[in-house]
Amino acid sequence: MESEGFDICVHPGASFLVGFQQVDDHLFDPKIKEEYTEFCKLTIDDFNSKNDDKMYVFEEIVNVNVLYVATARTWYYFTLDAKDTTVDAPVHAIKTFQANV
Numbered sequence: 001m002e003s004e005g006f007d008i009c010v011h012p013g014a015s016f017l018v019g020f021q022q023v024d025d026h027l028f029d030p031k032i033k034e035e036y037t038e039f040c041k042l043t044i045d046d047f048n049s050k051n052d053d054k055m056y057v058f059e060e061i062v063n064v065n066v067l068y069v070a071t072a073r074t075w076y077y078f079t080l081d082a083k084d085t086t087v088d089a090p091v092h093a094i095k096t097f098q099a100n101v
Helices: 030-050
Strands: 020-023 056-069 073-084 094-100
Touching (some): 030 056
Antiparallel strands (some): 073 094
């Protein structure tokens, strides 16, 4: 099963032939963390707008991978947790989402 870039646990480093790279800059730079958090919140907002029966709220970033493309584009692959705040949801219902931004 392919993860499509979301699940890179151990990465040997960037390579010319391998554009995926796990990044952790959001752990050290508050501005980058804020930017990534906004991406994740937009993802959850989009999901909520398409699913009337659910209401999730962003909790935390689990993992960030980046794909650098030769055409000067950058794709971010976020794995994030969100809390289900739907009325009938269990108290601590956390769901893991994946988003490609």
